[in-house]
Amino acid sequence: GAVVSQHPSRVICKSGTSVKIECRSLDFQATTMFWYRQFPKQSLMLMATSNEGSKATYEQGVEKDKFLINHASLTLSTLTVTSAHPEDSSFYICSARIRDRGFNEQFFGPGTRLTVL
Amino acid sequence: GQNIDQPTEMTATEGAIVQINCTYQTSGFNGLFWYQQHAGEAPTFLSYNVLDGLEEKGRFSSFLSRSKGYSYLLLKELQMKDSASYLCAVATAGNKLTFGGGTRVLVKP
Numbered sequence A: 001g002a003v004v005s006q007h008p009s010r011v012i013c014k015s016g017t018s019v020k021i022e023c024r025s026l027d028f029q030a031t032t033m034f035w036y037r038q039f040p041k042q043s044l045m046l047m048a049t050s051n052e053g054s055k056a057t058y059e060q061g062v063e064k065d066k067f068l069i070n071h072a073s074l075t076l077s078t079l080t081v082t083s084a085h086p087e088d089s090s091f092y093i094c095s096a097r098i099r100d101r102g103f104n105e106q107f108f109g110p111g112t113r114l115t116v117l
Numbered sequence B: 001g002q003n004i005d006q007p008t009e010m011t012a013t014e015g016a017i018v019q020i021n022c023t024y025q026t027s028g029f030n031g032l033f034w035y036q037q038h039a040g041e042a043p044t045f046l047s048y049n050v051l052d053g054l055e056e057k058g059r060f061s062s063f064l065s066r067s068k069g070y071s072y073l074l075l076k077e078l079q080m081k082d083s084a085s086y087l088c089a090v091a092t093a094g095n096k097l098t099f100g101g102g103t104r105v106l107v108k109p
Helices: none
Strands: A004-007 A010-013 A019-025 A030-038 A045-051 A067-073 A076-081 A090-098 A106-108 A112-116 B003-005 B009-013 B018-025 B032-037 B044-049 B053-057 B060-065 B070-075 B084-092 B096-099 B103-108
Touching (some): A010 A019, A019 A030, A019 A112, A030 A076, A045 A067, A076 A090, B003 B084, B009 B018, B018 B032, B018 B084, B018 B103, B032 B060, B044 B053, B044 B060, B044 B070, B070 B084
Parallel strands (some): A010 A112, B009 B103
Antiparallel strands (some): A004 A019, A019 A076, A030 A045, A030 A090, A067 A076, A090 A106, B003 B018, B053 B060, B060 B070, B084 B096, B084 B103
């Protein structure tokens, strides 16, 4: 149980276009989903916390108008990278926390590798 | 601010034991996680400590000392497939996880 999927797994786009990444909890309801980015040989950096039905909370230094997050249901959150540029190329990973479970464990999706040309 | 430190790289021989240390200074503490991550893949959960002491799970053990802001992950009977990055992460307020830089472990035959 506790499976999180992401789609797409890889995406290549031209500079200036927008890319949407989906994160789904497949067999549980996720009160909260988190979005991370990871540059090569570096650790995960939290970008934002997404709660179902409310606005996302962004970490310091993350532009909310560039990285649009929508958490429309208890099983789906989306991250849209708007007007993508080469410096946005990264590995984007989402995670989900199980609803009503006090334990802080997060379940991670397989990641989406974004390459902006 | 949050500060989590762990060594960048470690090398060990197949069958041996390796200990990965993690020190942290965070505002708030709701537990410490260890994750394993293979290149290009998502992190997978290894262990969780919220109270002081040692948690053992098969070949992997994790230790926590809250007063010292210190944890370690012990990998025993190393196998080639254990070559990966190991991430120390502290849970803070709002159920957020703050990750250390990760330790790349290379297991040699």
